[in-house]
Amino acid sequence: MREFQNTSTPKNKKKSKVSMIKAFKTIIWPRRSLVFIGLVLIIFNRIAGLILPWKSKTLLDDVVPSKDMGQLYELLLIVGIAILIQATTSFLLTRILSVQAQYLISELRAQVQKKVLSLPISFFDNTKSGSLVSRIMSDVEGVRNLIGTGLVQMVGGIFTAIISVGILISINPWMTLFVLVPVTLFGLVALKAFKYIRPIFRIRGEINAQVKGRLTETLAGVRVIKGFGAEEQESKIFEKGVDRLFQNVKKSLTATALMTSSSTFLLAGIASTGIMGIGGYYMMEGSMTPGQFLSFTMYLAFMIAPIVQMSNIGSQLTEALAGLDRTEELMNMTPEEEIEDRTIVLEDIKGDIIFDNVSFAYEEGKDVLHNINFRAASGSVTALVGSSGSGKSTIAGLSATFLNPKSGLITIDNHDMSKVKLNSFRRNLGVVLQDEFLFEGSIRQNILFPRPNAGEEQLQRAVQAAYVNEFTDRFDDGLDTLIGERGVKLSGGQRQRIAIARAILADPKIIILDEATSNLDTESEALIQKSLNELMKGRTTFVIAHRLSTIKKADQILVIESGKIAERGTHDELIASEGRYFDLYTYQARI
Template sequence: MKHFKESPKNTNTEKPKVTLKTAFKTIIWPRRKLVLLGLVLIIIRSLAGFVLPLESKVLLDEVVPNKNYDQLHILIGIVIAAILVQAITSFLLTKVLSIQAQYLISELRAQVQKKVLSLPISFFDNTKSGALVSRIMTDVEGVRNLIGTGLVQLVGGSFTAIITLIILLRMNVWMTLFTFIPLSVFGIIALKAFKYIRPIFRARGKINAEVKGRLNETLAGVRVIKAFNAEEQENKVFERGVENIFENVKKSMTATAIMTSSSTFLIGLATTGIMGIGGHYMIQGEITPGDFLQFTFLLAFMVAPIVQMSNIGSQLTEALAGLDRTEELMSLATEDEQKDRIIELESIKGNIKFNDVSFAYEEGKTVLHNINFEAPSGSVIALVGSSGSGKSTIAGLSATFLNPESGVITIDEKDLSKVKLSSFRQHLGVVLQDEFLFEGSIKENIMFPRPNATEAQLQHAVKAAYVNEFTDRFDDGLDTLIGERGVKLSGGQRQRIAIARAILADPKIIILDEATSNLDTESESLIQKSLSELTNNRTTIVIAHRLSTIKKADQILVIEAGKIAERGTHDELLKAEGRYYDLYTFQAKI
């Protein structure tokens, strides 16, 4: 599907703007056949609408004076046929355009979601998930006014107005020109209003995203809110958000109300003027009552699309504002858009090496300084140290969630910054401290990395991570529903499911970020057995606060203030009686 052009880097500091021309090229033109069919249908509907006003003159000037019932029956038949044509074309317009518009919305949502998932981890670290949900689900909805009946009605209404104008000028030039004075004033007001409204609609999308993002956080953290008796505090935050939405809506409604009231007043003036002028011409005998009725009907045909255009204009303005924000998102650079990532890994040994690697989350605030170490294939490298020392940052760099500021990380002597991420991550498994589980069953979560795994592979992972130790007690076993984020399970149970998931994935490289921190002593003992199998013949980088869990590591790196303070095996570091010795003996006393 075509969409707004994606650029690797958005170097322009201005927010991208989607014009009607851009929208026409990217959304309407690829569907030109459907749009053309919609235009044909709306023209047929418009032409059918002319039958009633044109036949009204015949009714008053010919049928009634001559008491011609045969002609009356024919006239009624013609009008009924015209009404039937209008009804059929209206139905087809909905089938052809409105449904196509909804299909396009679903396509765009899928496209934006795909784009979002391709963005780097740093983007998600700085963006609320609720705000992203709003941008994926809400911002694209306005497109229905482009491909749907909105734009077609704008074009069809213009066609109707032009045809009507020609007929009116042929009927009476002065009466027609008189109506142009108030309509011109209304046009000027409408153009200024649209220019004022568009930034308001754009801001509304941003405010909506922020409020939905906060609401998403509130619902996810309801236990924390209740634990600290903070309901009133959260209520006030949400009330401020909806107040901002109200103020924004109030501005747009005020501008729209000005247009609507202006149209009512100015069109009322035009109608009153036509009554006066038409009355004068009828008194003078220059036009018949049938001419006047026909003129009035046709005038309504010309004015109605113009008034409708103000509403359609608001809809198109809102649509373009939403597409502005969608284009802004689509123009962000994805992880795989780096030109240097050209190396495709088919199979790997798993030899990871950090060569003089430094990293900073913010410019000028380096958190890792010249890190050097090697994790040979099949080895276990343990990272220990105080909180904030840089352990998780090293793990993030190893998983390619982060990119080094300087230095080189290699996988099997290949520069990781030049490797296609998907080809590397297919060999990667991660078990985090606060592991994320999806709403659904235990079985679905374990099979997440390999949905097509066999029953034997599933059971192997379940037993290896000792998941069956607790699922055997559940009525539904592995089909037990665990609730959002696994809320119905204990921390140890969630962690064992996460490890089973990693075992089933069968990766070559494993990153364990404090994977045993949520476990009680009994669960930890079980997990240690499963981790032995998980790490067997796999390169493993493990972060652990419980130093008792890493005694058998091939190499232990003590990280302090973003540097490697010590390195060696468990026994070597104890003999050195340095920082590791202090940490280990302190924990042993607890």
């Protein structure tokens, strides 16, 4: 299913506005058989509803005056059957369309989540995770009013109103004409209100995403907040967010209140009062029977109630379209894998990576890398060292294809990296980050993450190679121990060893170790270094390390300063040259 998707859009973000026609084509029309069944059911439901006012006239004008009990029983039977039909069709409407609407919501959520995961890392760097959660979970919920009972009820309301108008004209055309004036005025007010409300609903979605984004950050960083006693500060920030949301809701409630008061004044007030006076006059002069008057007022209710209901449903449809506007923006973004130039599929790679005059900038005009040139030969270890912010992690990100160079060329086995299918490259990639992410669940599930179908023997090899068993053997549940959200129940060193075991199990051709031993104590680091040495054999490895003692055996060490390669060579060569690396190494040796 590809609702609202336009992969030909070259821009990362395209403002859009989903019209009812487009929503009809992309959501309603593919499910036209279900909608048709719903329309048939609603028509039967509304026709059955018209039986009661019709038979009420018969009761007052014919049955009661004639005291015909047989005709009374017949009338009650017809009304009872009509009520049964109403109840049955109402149940079927909810059962068929509401369930289908919820299924559609789940489909759209899955589709949007898949789309979001296909977007480049730069998108996530600029978007709060809580905001994305809101867009995936909340923005699509409004479609239930398009495919669910909302739209069908609206069509049923129009059908009922039209039939009721026809019957009202047949009873008394002048009274009907009087009623249509306030109804028309209410319709104009409602249309104006809908036009006013839609942008408010759109902005509400954005504010809601921002508030949820901040809340997500607050909950994730609760230890930092409590550590600095910043609870009150965070509460004030959140209060400002929910106040913005309140102000937005207040605006929409104003428009909604206008419609409600208009319906009360124009429909329940002017129309009902006028009908009472006009009907009383006609009955007194004998041109209208009490049964006709009762029938007229009941049919009038059948005409007005759907109109009021349609205004409420119209508000829901407006909110749905506003949410779909935001959904379409996401669906119009170009996935990183769908760039037309990416046509090369890597089969069995060696891992020979070359940076040729590569520059990179996160912001236009602010380069963080300047003309980087080096070769990471297949099976070699390249260490990146330097002060914080020098560009080490950016080089690693470019090597992992998380980033794309501003200028210059990066090749893998002589293939231009910008033309390589990303999935064919990344299935040969393993990454161990400084702040490694673990999923909620068991230790076993986290290690098996890159290869869920790996056997127990492969799992145990990875566990032993990363010395995970050194601490899991002390746990009652061993590898099945639950670690909590982001591995909160484990120490930093334990989390890091699990992450390394995960990388070992993945068996990649290219490995990026970003401060992989930074969270380990001296004893654990010694154990891990042995396993990493085994892991790196025959694999192209990039190591970012502040502990220079861990990279003595690297094939080449690149000293990065201010986005440039200040020095390069082996450990012994750089020590002998007594340059920047020598200064860093001797300083650490003295600590």
